[in-house]
Amino acid sequence: MKAKATVKTKTAPAFDKYAYYRRSVQAPDNDVQFLRDTYKELKGKEPVTLREDFCGTFSICCEWVKMGPKYKAIGIDLDSEPILYGLTHYLPKLAPQQRDRVKVLQENVLNPGLPKADVIAAFNFSHYIFKERSMMKSYFHNAYSTLNSGGLLICDSFGGSMCQEANEEETEHKDFSYFWDQESFDPVSNHALFHIHFKPKGQKKIEKVFTYDWRMWTIPELREMMRETGFRKTHVYWEGSTKAGDGNGVFTRTEKGEECQAWIAYVVGEK
Ligand SMILES: C[S@@+](CC[C@H](N)C(=O)[O-])C[C@H]1O[C@@H](n2cnc3c(N)ncnc32)[C@H](O)[C@@H]1O
Structure with a gap:
């Protein structure tokens, strides 16, 4: 009688690009703190509704609703692939009452009639996809017209030599x-x-x-376009630095930056 051999093969886990992406470039828990704190600082009250434009896997929406029962989030993205990833990987991790407060729409951020919000976030430099002033201004105008009274458009930006x-x-x-x-x-x-x-x-x-495939916009250009599309005020939040000269993750409102090889800042338009 022949002995049966049991062969155990080790297969590498399937490559999950969104899991690697999340661990490399996303920090949605910090993002929601910054969004809420900035609104509180400028408006003197708490925001309720966040719209995460260019939301991809809408990880920021999922963190936003964890902050409390009044918080509501809407994600907007053109692409069904990251949306489906968020629906199958992030949304199920929320409590049912939190899940009910997240809505995701497969839409173009330039479309008319998008849902209204207190804060609109355009993060991970997604708006740099608009390479012409006219396109960026259409986006800012659309954001402006769908912000609640006094609402904020918060965009990140990056640059340096x-x-x-x-x-x-x-x-x-x-x-x-x-x-x-x-x-x-x-x-x-x-x-x-x-x-x-x-x-x-x-x-x-x-x-x-x-x-x-982006255009590298400067902070003054972004502020000018925000003002030209109706925003009453614009603000810049610049990152502080550690003793070693690296970014420390703390962003404060300023009218003066620092010469850096690489910097990240937030540009805020106030309706
Ligand atoms: C750089 S990724 C950022 C995704 C997400 N914000 C994040 O931080 O991981 C840009 C996203 O914008 C989406 N996108 C590009 N153009 C868009 C448009 N006009 N309207 C809506 N979404 C758009 C892409 O599908 C993609 O998911």
């Missing part, structure tokens, strides 16, 4: 590396092409998991 040349930066995590790769920068148009690559430990680098 490092963003004006091709370069690739690796960030090592315990079980993978994250690469932020700027392929090009054109000083005539300010257009820039970026990619995200990942390399799970012991595996080959997976190239161009996400690609972004």
